[in-house]
Amino acid sequence: MSSKQQPVTQALLARAHSPDTANRLFTDKIQHRTLHLRPSSPPPTNDRDARRRARQKALEQRKKALKPKPLSARQRRKLGLYDVPKEGQKYAIYEPLHSLWLGYIREILGNEIYTGGTGAAAKLASADFHGAEVEVVRSGCVSRVGIKGIVIKDSRFVFEIITKRNQIKTVPKEGTIFRIVVPAKDGEEKDGAAGQEGGHKNEEEQDAQAGGGGTGKFVFELLGEQFQYRPADRATKKFKTHFLKDL
Template structure:
């Protein structure tokens, strides 16, 4: 039997013929090499999308790096421990918050628009989602009689209470539950046109009184944080306590 390797014989068959008998070498070559199954990964992208797959992988790595470098935000417990929600005692002066009150008046007139003159359900819906930091507030009714008459500027609008600084530079914590608060917004009076725009002025009109929009809120209906009220939709419903 001729055992010399042929020129067109694969190198694997030649090496097996040197180590095994011819029949055994042919069996091994047939089962292990020629008929060996080739397993393809199901997640392997086709050649046409290989470039897009590489781009997605690179973008994913970049996003993971950004997340690793970005610091985690502080939790509510950590913020309270650091005192981020506390107002320092030194600047608890009524005069210091007067500019904030004037800014709030411009803010509430802007969100009300023409409804500052008419009021109604549209104005109530806008006021329900407004921010009351800097608002001038007065307690008109309360379950605790000693709180009635407290008047000042809201320096903190939390979920369950208003913190108010009075004209005597005292900070009062007024719970919202069982309390009715009154707010007054001076109504701008159209003045005389000058140039291109129309000026607006505030102050006494001919009768000697400044027109104001006065509204009251029931604190029990406002037991939400100001940030939560901005995205919350309020619906009119009957309340037994009103």
């Protein structure tokens, strides 16, 4: 058989192999090989399955359209969701919140409100300070020293404080030390308050020394620069004690 009468594939094999080998390869691997025209195509479907899939897809799209998307941070700021309305900028409105916070912090501290120490410091580091009455005792900006009021917003980098003059002050945490006074119990003095010497200091706060023994007050200070976390993040964060050269 001449090369012109041979199939193209067999002619190509004859160039690389002997005639017997070329015939064997062509017969075993090419001539009787099954040719799959569409091996990866899905099986044919009927109209009923197509309609069912179309209904499911339409239902999923409808559910997705009915579910409202959460607002982005930019949209929330644009709508003023974080702004305190003018009629709400009154110190008297937040005094009940401060009373609730005092009960909350006393419950967290327990008996450590009289002794302080590392246990109290760890609890204060993870506490929420919305409603706490704070006072700026040290700051890189001298004009901020002396600001005192109730915390109405505790964000990552700032405290928003409302003063007794019904003014909202935004105080950055960086470079600022805040003092907080917690009465040991309403209308009752307790010995061994946090005014004793040896107040604990760590990277988040230091227990300040009170003016004298038997004052019945637990006084501590927050180092704002080491406190730049959101309340939700502080609740699960474990702080490590280390030396702070700024103190």
